[in-house]
Amino acid sequence: MKSVFVLLLCLFTQMIYAQTGQITGKVSNNDGQPAAFVSVQIKGSKKGTTSDEQGKFTISNLKGGNYTLVASFVGYKTLEQKIVIEEGKTLNLSLELLESSEMIKEIVVSGSYIANRTPTLGKANIRPLDLPQSTGVVTSTVIADQQAIRLGDVVKNVSGVSQTETRGGVAETFSSRGYSVGIAGAGGSIFKNGTISNTMGFPDASTLESVEVMKGSSALLYGNVSGGLIINMVTKKPRFDWGGQASMLFGSYNQYKPTLDVYGPISKNLAFRVVGTYENAKSYRDVVKTDRTYVTPSLLYKINDKTDVLLQVDYLKSNIVPDAGVGTPNSRVTITELPDAPRNRFINTSWAYNNTEQTSSYLTINHKFDANWKLTAIGSIQNTEVKGFGVGVPSAIATNGDYTRTLSAVHTNEKDYTAQVNLNGGFKTGAIGHQLLVGADFLRISNVSHSFKFTSAAGVVGTAYDKINIFDFSKYVARTDIPTIADTARTTTPQNRYGVYVQDLLTITSKFKVLAGLRYSYQTAFQSTILNLEKNVERRGATADKSDGALSPKLALIYQPLKTTSIYSSYSNSFTINTGTDINGDNLKPSIIDNYEIGVKNEFLDGKLSANLSVYKIINSNFAQTALFDRNGNPNTNTNIKELSGETTSDGFEVDFNGVLSKNFYFLLGYGYNYMRYTNTTGAVGSQVEGEQLIRSPRSTANGSIFYTFDNTKLKGVKLGLSAFYTGNRFAGNNNVVGLNGGLNNTTASLSSYNALIPLSGFATVDFSVGYTFSKVSVLGKVSNIFNEMNYIVHDRYSINPIAPRQLALTVNYRF
Incomplete structure (x- = not known):
């Protein structure tokens, strides 16, 4: 009797879904890169979803008819596309979002903030909910609104991070989970654009797009670093x-x-x-x-x-x-x-x-073989x-x-080469x-x-x-x-x-x-x-x-x-x-x-x-x-x-x-x-x-x-x-x-x-x-x-x- 009930339930489910259609697709940005976490909605309806880390999305159980699909993400122009759903069929779409300079400018002025950002320090672009590590990202919006001058003005917005100083007060150091982050390249825990950085002379916060913090151990990705945190400017x-x-x-x-x-x-x-x-x-x-x-x-x-x-x-x-x-x-x-x-x-x-006196240069080459x-x-x-x-x-x-x-004097010259x-x-x-x-x-x-x-x-x-x-x-x-x-x-x-x-x-x-x-x-x-x-x-x-x-x-x-x-x-x-x-x-x-x-x-x-x-x-x-x-x-x-x-x-x-x-x-x-x-x-x-x-x-x-x-x-x-x-x-x-x-x-x-x-x-x-x-x-x-x-x-x-x-x-x- 139980098996018969299950069989009838499956047949009923198939009948229901046979009368509906679905949408699958992929969202890319204007550079051809997969666009993750994009909101994809049916206009005027509660049906919708969010693209995954590969830009893919699916919306199921849609009745046949004409709809307007809306794709939106902060910093890009909202995309609206007319679609037709046929019952029992799947509509495959490729959506491309274009960068909106006006929206970006509006965001900077208004002071918006995006929760749970993915730090580039993670190297693998793992979405926040999939990353088993405590992180913090402070954006340029927060930096500007707080009129931050020094790196220390920024990282204090991250839980568990406190500021200390070096001898003579000539540079900032930071503490998290009981461990200090050094100033020099040899310390190995402060980065700029993903590469090791010496922070003597105090980095200037006003030139930063964001400051990223990964707490706990990051030895897998960066080797000999602090057990408490690493910071990326x-x-x-x-x-x-x-x-x-x-x-x-x-x-x-x-x-x-x-x-x-x-x-x-x-x-x-x-x-x-x-x-x-x-x-x-x-x-x-x-x-x-x-x-x-x-x-x-x-x-x-x-x-x-x-x-x-x-x-x-x-x-x-x-x-x-x-x-x-x-x-x-x-x-x-x-x-x-x-x-x-x-x-x-x-x-x-x-x-x-x-x-x-410090001079730094960084060269980054990105090559996409395909979408994956x-x-x-x-x-x-x-x-x-x-x-x-x-x-x-x-x-x-x-x-x-x-x-x-x-009397005490110092004259040091540190050269850091990274690849x-x-x-x-x-x-x-x-x-x-x-x-x-x-x-x-x-x-x-x-x-x-x-x-x-x-x-x-x-x-x-x-x-x-x-x-x-x-x-x-x-x-x-x-x-x-x-x-x-x-x-x-x-x-x-x-x-x-x-x-x-x-x-x-x-x-x-x-x-x-x-x-x-x-x-x-x-x-x-x-x-x-x-x-x-x-x-x-x-x-x-x-x-x-x-x-x-x-x-x-x-x-x-x-x-x-x-x-x-x-x-x-x-x-x-x-x-x-x-x-x-x-x-x-x-x-x-x-x-x-x-x-x-x-x-x-x-x-x-x-x-x-x-x-x-x-x-x-x-x-x-x-x-x-x-x-x-x-x-x-x-x-x-x-x-x-x-x-x-x-x-x-x-x-x-x-x-x-x-x-x-x-x-x-x-x-x-x-x-x-x-x-x-x-x-x-x-x-x-x-x-x-x-x-x-x-x-x-x-x-x-x-x-x-x-x-x-x-x-x-x-x-x-x-x-x-x-x-x-x-x-x-x-x-x-x-x-x-x-x-x-x-x-x-x-x-x-x-x-x-x-x-x-x-x-x-x-x-x-x-x-x-x-x-x-x-x-x-x-x-x-x-x-x-x-x-x-x-x-x-x-x-x-x-x-x-x-x-x-x-x-x-x-x-x-x-x-x-």
Whole structure:
């Protein structure tokens, strides 16, 4: 009886569908590329769908008759096409969407935001719901609305990401899931246009199309990168329609910043874009000032419908005054015992400088074999030269505030050469779908650093300069003379990295998918060469060549009970090759990092809203950090001298809720919780305290922004925005160390001066924006840190820096 019922049900279903028709098809853009996530609807009906990552779509169960099919996507002209459905038949269509320059311009002005964007850092163009990893993409719209200047102004819009700074405040660093992202190419976790980038001199946010963040392990795709996050800066690209804008930003402390952006076609197949900006500003910190020039020209050449070549170049000249913050006296253990100094107090010399000059070029070639297979080749060259002079970091400030300043200088030149090739393809083996990525990459880093001799006006050679008191500047008379400086030695340290990787997203069923991948990395750190410039004699460094190889696997299970919901669980393993040496000059052993993550991603209202949650645990077998002491037991100020401090565990969760409800209204909300602590320090140098939270990493971070532009009222053209950012409790100073028994190598180093954690309270800053747009002119103003919150950014164990007070910014923009 049951089988008869099933048979009748099948016959009835076939009869129903025999009386209806369906539409199948594929959507492409004007470049012939598959257009994913395009809304395809029957006009005047609730029937519709969204194209998949290959641009394909199906609409079933349509009665026979005449219809109008509507295909739409942000940035493209809406396509309407008359169709005729015949009962029992399938209509196959090929739809092409054309780029709409007017719509793009409207989007930029109105401040819309697209939720759950796919980061190009993923290399495989996997749609957000299929990507088993927490990500964040901040668009140029948000960058412009918030009047962002620095990269740090942008990434704080991503949940779980906090800002720190380098020694001397000459560059930004960032922390996520307990791990820091370095500034230099050797750090390997900050990228520009998909290739490794040195961020000395502060990248300029106003020239960026977007900033992408991938949290957790990305070792499969990029090798030796941070276990916490990687960041990619995407610069603005050429367009085949004429346009541009000119703007001027005025800010507190005599800040002014003009920017010019021009783009258009040179010929039918060749387009250009030039973005340039200049910034001059003083600071809420005494003596500190900025003078920067940044230019980014680019060319896009479409050889044919299948191949295009993109050439991007940028030039940065950044002259700033280094700022070591307020200093932290030895054995100070509470924030109330820190210097009771005004926010503007500056403890470097009045003549200190740090100048960066950087030139970068990027070449990207895309070739589409057919609708399913694509090859991308990327190459880049970056040269970064830094020159600076002043006094060293405040590493030995006495309890009473006395600070003996010693001279310090820097002259480095880093050259980064990168190349990568990625092959993407979509195919099926039986009923299983594949989205395959096969790739290889190469990186060469050559770093040249200099040593110096300092001579005072009286002819005294040495690093000693003077003494000040950070509590009471009137206690001593600070020197203002500038000693002479001479290069005495030049050290060249090269390294090569290679990697090959394969990744496949397998669609087992419409609800169950598997992402699996494996990477092999090989790195060689070559023995340095040291040239004595005074005697013109060259010798080899003490550390011999060192090579390491590693496998980095990743496996993720993805379950999608609904088309708009994805649940995933992933495991990845990375092999971090630690740079620098220990106190004896020996190379450090690698660290093995296991990363576990589960998450849920949701999309609502046809993708206008997204709600994502991720929970993670990261276990580092041996965490590398700057050594407290050198081999003689003296306080170590050389960041290249490190120690393995033992196992650490970082776990927490992140929540994001972002959306665009109309072209005039978008919001971003995020929260992240992290607890990174020492979990096994047996055998570590000195031995850290198990269970103790690591310095710099906050327990909680949160972000929220909302922008609305009035359209159909008497307030048409008025824009209002509110942004708030929270950084939770964290520690400055030093993590506690036990077991050194009086010092290293039988010295009498006193540990008591270096085992003080300085607890810093959490703080929130609130920014308010208001603007008006009329025709092609817009004016946008902002009051940042409205409530004039006072707190600190942690440099490292030696110093902290007060955050910026309440400030004003006003941008006048003309779009043409």
